Amino acid sequence: xxxxxxxxxxxxxxxxxxxxxxxxxxxxxxxxxxxxxxxxxxxxxxxxxxxxxxxxxxxxxxxxxxxxxxxxxxxxxxxxxxxxxxxxxxxxxxxxxxxxxxxxxxxxx
Numbered sequence: 552x553x554x555x556x557x558x559x560x561x562x563x564x565x566x567x568x569x570x571x572x573x574x575x576x577x578x579x580x581x582x583x584x585x586x587x588x589x590x591x592x593x594x595x596x597x598x599x600x601x602x603x604x605x606x607x608x609x610x611x612x613x614x615x616x617x618x619x620x621x622x623x624x625x626x627x628x629x630x631x632x633x634x635x636x637x638x639x640x641x642x643x644x645x646x647x648x649x650x651x652x653x654x655x656x657x658x659x660x
Contacts, residue, residue: 554650555582561574568623568627569627572615572616572624572631573627573631575614575615576612576614576635579612579635580634580638583638586610595608609641610641611641611642612640612641612643613647614631614635614642614643614644614648615651616631616644616645616648617644617648618645622645631644632644
């Protein structure tokens with residue numbers, strides 16, 4: 552597993568939940584765009600000799616949203632998942648989005 556974090560300063564307060572979630576996802580999309588087919592193939596070639604030993608290569612996008620009835624972000628799930636899928640990334644939402652939740656809890660609370 553690999554993840555990245557960088558500090559981004561927003562010059563104003565984001566009051567709308569949709570705007571915050573969408574902005575976070577746009578940062579992920581920016582990182583995903585750096586993984587060109589050539590770069591992905593290089594990573595796959597590193598993993599390939601170990602496939603029969605259980606190695607895999609998957610690009611996942613962990614989105615800090617959930618589908619639960621009580622979750623305020625549930626109304627954004629379809630939109631955000633579609634954005635990830637459009638980039639060829641397997642979207643993960645809560646409770647499977649443990650990376651996004653861990654980072655969000657650590658760096659925004």
